[in-house]
Amino acid sequence: MVELNEVFETVNMVSNYNLDVRTITMGISLLDCIDPNLDVLCGKIYNKITESAKDLVKVGDEIGSEYGVPVINKRISVTPIALIGGAACKRPEDFVKIAETLDKAAKKVGVNFIGGYSALVQKGMTTGDKLLIESIPQALAVTERVCSSISLGSTKIGINMNAVRLMGDIVIKTAEATKENDSLGCAKLVVFCNPPDDNPFMAGAFHGVTEADRIINVGVSGPGVMRAALSEVRGADFETMCETIKKTAFKVTRVGQLFAKEASRRLGVPFGIVDLSLAPTPAVGDSIADIIHEMGMEYAGAPGTTAALAILNDQVKKGGVMASSYVGGLSGAFIPVTEDSSMAKAAEIGALSLEKLEAMTCVCSVGLDMIAIPGSTPATTIAGIIADEMAIGMVNQKTTAVRLIPVIGKDVGDFAEFGGLLGEAKIMPVNKYGCADFVNRGGRIPAPIHSFKN
Amino acid sequence: MSRTIVTLVGKDHVGIIATVCGFFAENNINILDLKQSTSQGFINMMMIVDTDAFTGTFDELNEGLDKVGEKVGCILKAQHEEIFDMMHRI
Numbered sequence: 001m002v003e004l005n006e007v008f009e010t011v012n013m014v015s016n017y018n019l020d021v022r023t024i025t026m027g028i029s030l031l032d033c034i035d036p037n038l039d040v041l042c043g044k045i046y047n048k049i050t051e052s053a054k055d056l057v058k059v060g061d062e063i064g065s066e067y068g069v070p071v072i073n074k075r076i077s078v079t080p081i082a083l084i085g086g087a088a089c090k091r092p093e094d095f096v097k098i099a100e101t102l103d104k105a106a107k108k109v110g111v112n113f114i115g116g117y118s119a120l121v122q123k124g125m126t127t128g129d130k131l132l133i134e135s136i137p138q139a140l141a142v143t144e145r146v147c148s149s150i151s152l153g154s155t156k157i158g159i160n161m162n163a164v165r166l167m168g169d170i171v172i173k174t175a176e177a178t179k180e181n182d183s184l185g186c187a188k189l190v191v192f193c194n195p196p197d198d199n200p201f202m203a204g205a206f207h208g209v210t211e212a213d214r215i216i217n218v219g220v221s222g223p224g225v226m227r228a229a230l231s232e233v234r235g236a237d238f239e240t241m242c243e244t245i246k247k248t249a250f251k252v253t254r255v256g257q258l259f260a261k262e263a264s265r266r267l268g269v270p271f272g273i274v275d276l277s278l279a280p281t282p283a284v285g286d287s288i289a290d291i292i293h294e295m296g297m298e299y300a301g302a303p304g305t306t307a308a309l310a311i312l313n314d315q316v317k318k319g320g321v322m323a324s325s326y327v328g329g330l331s332g333a334f335i336p337v338t339e340d341s342s343m344a345k346a347a348e349i350g351a352l353s354l355e356k357l358e359a360m361t362c363v364c365s366v367g368l369d370m371i372a373i374p375g376s377t378p379a380t381t382i383a384g385i386i387a388d389e390m391a392i393g394m395v396n397q398k399t400t401a402v403r404l405i406p407v408i409g410k411d412v413g414d415f416a417e418f419g420g421l422l423g424e425a426k427i428m429p430v431n432k433y434g435c436a437d438f439v440n441r442g443g444r445i446p447a448p449i450h451s452f453k454n
Numbered sequence: 455m456s457r458t459i460v461t462l463v464g465k466d467h468v469g470i471i472a473t474v475c476g477f478f479a480e481n482n483i484n485i486l487d488l489k490q491s492t493s494q495g496f497i498n499m500m501m502i503v504d505t506d507a508f509t510g511t512f513d514e515l516n517e518g519l520d521k522v523g524e525k526v527g528c529i530l531k532a533q534h535e536e537i538f539d540m541m542h543r544i
Contacts, residue, residue, distance in 0.1 A: 010537065011463075066533070
């Protein structure tokens with residue numbers, strides 16, 4: 001029988017420390033929608049999504065209410081659209097029509113984001129892949145809820161530098177197409193190395209081709225809960241700190257496991273994975289930077305931050321793995337800047353630089369995430385930053401990503417505001433020295449030697 | 455049996471449990487267990503209740519508890535028992 005103190009521990013986690021289930025994401029395969037006629041294709045996509053996910057929001061809200069832990073987001077991921085639209089789309093505008101269909105379907109079922117406007121081009125680009133990538137600036141400007149992700153490299157294959165260079169231009173064009181809203185389009189665009197097929201988090205969620213027809217993936221949260229637990233062991237040794245993180249991660253993940261199984265049962269859709277990631281929000285206290293501060297750093301970015309993040313990431317996994325029957329997705333700590341008010345503060349006072357963030361991505365689950373940079377940053381420099389991050393992922397056999405927002409018309413120290421969970425931050429400086437001769441070489445970076453395991 | 459845990463926190467005074475129990479009785483909700491502690495004038499209470507015979511939805515149960523909470527000056531919340539078992543038991 002559950003005890004009084006245990007019950008109130010859970011109640012406190014929700015009411016005082018922002019414990020929530022960050023997202024229930026339904027993955028939907030669109031492979032059976034493929035058609036050479038664009039109108040027929042869009043009709044099939046709309047019908048499949050609206051039929052598959054018609055009860056997703058209702059069920060998510062019901063579960064949240066009955067168990068007393070809010071489900072913040074209900075979302076959808078679909079098969080990479082470059083594969084689905086390749087036969088029907090002859091120009092970028094044709095892909096934009098599919099993006100508009102996805103947006104319409106997302107609004108119809110009430111989800112706040114739909115991911116999968118994606119192409120997997122680690123090795124090379126098909127005509128469809130290239131058209132989709134070229135359509136991204138317009139697609140993200142004319143839609144509200146569509147998220148786009150492009151896979152540019154993997155440990156097994158290497159890095160497609162032609163695509164990296166192209167994405168430098170696309171990021172700038174996307175920023176320009178949405179410059180009225182602080183280049184918000186770039187907040188819905190991420191590039192990956194080694195992306196998981198079952199990631200429930202945006203903007204990088206897509207439904208991999210190895211997945212079932214439909215699947216339920218759940219992303220938990222809980223930075224506030226983790227910080228509160230660590231505040232109870234302030235000054236204790238590393239063993240105590242690690243044990244505290246593990247135990248807390250276990251409890252948080254159990255909530256995700258319960259919600260995933262329950263959503264799966266009520267929707268009649270198989271359970272996929274629980275993603276263990278600690279995902280911050282701009283809400284006060286719901287911050288990875290606050291956890292790093294609680295671990296002993298004056299501000300996130302101070303020396304010791306990378307070690308602290310490595311501990312956090314590893315202990316969260318160790319605690320979380322036992323709490324869920326299937327763990328997947330990104331599973332680690334997210335370190336976005338604008339979405340984490342204390343991370344934004346650390347960047348603002350100069351404690352946290354782009355280079356330190358890059359170092360931190362070597363030991364956590366994602367990458368350079370939600371970082372506002374000057375709108376005048378050259379496309380070649382953005383491609384260089386992407387190449388660096390892809391190399392970290394490729395060599396370390398892990399997922400890395402880049403979601404930079406060059407805010408058109410604004411410069412270092414200006415304020416960029418994206419609203420809601422996307423947050424706000426001052427614009428961070430970028431290394432002013434160029435890398436054009438490197439990124440313009442063209443071709444591919446070969447896979448690293450340790451990828452040859454056969 | 456559908457076991458639900460109702461928690462209550464607030465400033466302690468005469469009649470809190472009587473008012474809450476009255477609400478349960480009116481709504482065919484059977485109390486299976488009740489634990490409470492008071493400290494420095496504040497009360498923490500949890501009740502394990504059987505909601506099988508309650509005819510409303512879970513949202514309606516929580517709305518009813520909100521009204522009881524207003525009456526007694528406390529915060530009340532109902533949650534399925536499973537969430538606590540999942541978090542605190544291996």
